Amino acid sequence: MNKPINLAILGSGNGTNAQQISEYFADRDDVKVVCIIYNKKDAYIAQRAKNLGIESHYFGRNDFYVSNAVLDYLHEKQADWIILAGFLWLIPESMLQAFPNRIINIHPALLPLYGGKGMYGHHVHEAVVANHEKESGITIHIVDNNYDRGTTLFQARCTVTPDDTPDTLAEKIHLLEKEHFPRVIDRTINAR
Ligand code: GAR
Numbered sequence: 001m002n003k004p005i006n007l008a009i010l011g012s013g014n015g016t017n018a019q020q021i022s023e024y025f026a027d028r029d030d031v032k033v034v035c036i037i038y039n040k041k042d043a044y045i046a047q048r049a050k051n052l053g054i055e056s057h058y059f060g061r062n063d064f065y066v067s068n069a070v071l072d073y074l075h076e077k078q079a080d081w082i083i084l085a086g087f088l089w090l091i092p093e094s095m096l097q098a099f100p101n102r103i104i105n106i107h108p109a110l111l112p113l114y115g116g117k118g119m120y121g122h123h124v125h126e127a128v129v130a131n132h133e134k135e136s137g138i139t140i141h142i143v144d145n146n147y148d149r150g151t152t153l154f155q156a157r158c159t160v161t162p163d164d165t166p167d168t169l170a171e172k173i174h175l176l177e178k179e180h181f182p183r184v185i186d187r188t189i190n191a192r
Contacts, residue, residue, distance in 0.1 A: 023052070037070065105148075108138055114128060
């Protein structure tokens with residue numbers, strides 16, 4: 001059998017997407033989640049990794065932007081693709097070069113709307129609700145050196161009603177993420 005396609009997941013927070021992706025691929029021989037990397041010491045994603053029995057590793061700013069610690073670890077784990085699942089730092093140039101067109105991000109809005117610096121997680125939903133938008137959604141895209149601008153792989157939409165709050169909108173977005181993110185990853189990595 002061929003070597004499996006190895007995924008490294010990077011996250012910063014709660015880790016629901018990391019868990020959903022890991023569970024989706026858990027029974028597969030051809031795709032493996034080999035590690036979950038996080039950059040906030042107390043992030044719940046670390047606990048989820050533990051529960052899932054997946055190796056996890058904390059790396060700080062220096063490890064990403066100054067030394068090669070993260071890249072060395074990714075190579076040691078033989079990662080083929082990087083999946084950003086709620087990861088909130090800009091990806092360093094060295095990582096983009098080491099994984100050209102092999103880094104996938106999910107953004108909780110219909111890019112190019114509500115993207116760019118400072119637009120992440122709850123901030124996105126607050127802005128969408130404050131602007132009385134009629135719809136929002138998710139964008140799954142390839143990461144390049146422009147924040148939230150790489151090639152779009154997939155978008156899904158949901159309605160935003162006048163009753164929606166940032167919290168209820170977040171729930172709708174999480175449902176879309178659960179339904180689509182693992183499947184889009186599967187399709188993308190197997191198309192190469
Ligand atoms: C997700 O909604 C994801 O789309 C968003 O952060 C959340 C992480 O939730 N990502 C961004 O805003 C990236 N700019 P999770 O940690 O529970 O998966």
